[in-house]
Amino acid sequence: MTAEQAAWFSQTFTRLVDNVGQAVLGKPEAVKLAFTCLLSGGHMLLEDFPGTGKTSLARSLAATVQATHSRIQFTPDLLPSDVTGVTIFDQNSREFEFHPxxxxxxxxxxxxxxxxxxxxxxxxxxxxxxxxVTIDGTPHEVGRPFLVIATQNPIEQAGTYRLPEAQLDRFLMKSSLGYPDHDATVDILSGAAVRDRSATLAPVITAQAVVEMIDLAATVYVDPAVLDYVSRLAAATRSTTDIRLGVSVRGALSLVRAAKSWAAANGRHYVVPDDIKDLAEPVLAHRMVMDAEAEFDGATAAVSLARVLADVAPPQQRA
Structure with missing residues (x-):
């Protein structure tokens, strides 16, 4: 990536965030993380209370990018074929047809x-x-770009199936929106007549332009000293006493991929240690399993990760 391409990337990224910000008020950081997920080829898990705007964020992203979108309401009786699709026998053609x-x-x-x-x-x-998706031995590509925003409610556990750690590791980031501040809440209440703010958004870029941005973000330069820093961070999470399961190699790779998009969004064609620090919690915290005794004493993955970031010194110069 050149400096000129980084500047164009940053300008486009800002336009995307500002457009979604018209519907999701007062949450620019969460919107930035969502677009970073999209441009890094990853997926996002939102864990938050009801009514905080999780669905609005997903709809606003889809409205900002001129691409197809869908919503799946997960219930205990939902079948895999309800998600992926099914093959149906056509009496006229005497062949099986795939219905996505x-x-x-x-x-x-x-x-x-x-x-x-x-x-x-x-x-x-x-x-x-x-x-x-592979149905009856035939693969079907979902295409690019492809972003899954999964949501879960942390306060209702009855009738739910907790995602195992191996499945949580598939999500590039885990984040939350939280409640808006006073000013943003007043703005939301003043527009109570508009039930769906995302429906008023106009698309900013096409799906093909998003694919080009994804490919461009992958070319951001990462110095070996920064890669060494990421490796030392991951190793430190595995040797900390209050963490039973530390960050995997997949987690370290995800952090590097996300840092490339984050650097380009900030107008740079190279990654700096601050990019790693900014994204460490949303990318790594949900991949860590806390020790039972430490968790009982009140330790959390975010606090333990912050301690690791403080203990592991970032690089001071290029390799």
């Missing part, structure tokens, strides 16, 4: 993913990892 499911869209909102059975969850997560 709602997963075949550029931006997919998987609402309350933890309410579906583990079998259905696995069907969705397989598509997220592979980028295709």
């Amino acid at each position: 499911g709602p997963i075949f869209a550029s931006i997919v909102l998987a609402d309350e993913i933890n309410r579906a059975s583990p079998k259905t969850q696995s069907a969705l997560l397989e598509v997220m990892e592979e980028g295709r």
Whole structure:
């Protein structure tokens, strides 16, 4: 990536964030993380209370990018074929025809993913990892760009199926929106007549332009000293006493990919250690499993990760 391409990338990224900000008020950081997920080829898990705008964020992203989108409401009786699609025998042609499911869209909102059975969850997560669906031995590509925004409610556990750690590792980021501040709340209330703000948004770029931005972000330069820093961070999470399971190599790779998009969004064609620090919590925290005794004492993954970031010294010069 050249400096001129980085400047164009940053300007386009800002336009995307500002456009979504017209519907999702007072949450620019969460919107930036969502677009970073999209431009890094990853997926996002939103864990937050009801009514905080999780669905509005997904709809606004789909409205900003001129691409297809769908919403899947996960329930205990949802079947894998309800997500991926099914083959149906056509009496006229005497052949089986594939009818794609709602997963075949550029931006997919998987609402309350933890309410579906583990079998259905696995069907969705397989598509997220592979980028295709295999039905009766025939692969079907979902296309690019492809972003899954999955949501779950942290306060209701009855009738839910907790995502295992191996499946959480498939999500590039885990974040939350939280409640808006006072000024943003007043703005939302003043527009109470508009039930869906995302419907008023005009698209900023096409799906093909998003694919070009994804390919461009992959060319951002990462110095070996920064890669060494990421490796030392991941190793430190595995040797910390209050963390039972540290960051995997997949997690470290995800952090590097996300840092490339984050650097380009800030107008740079190279990654700096601050990019790693900015994204460490949303990219790494949900991949860590806390020790039971430490968790009982009140330790959290975010606090333990902050301690690791403070202990591991970032590079001071290029390798």
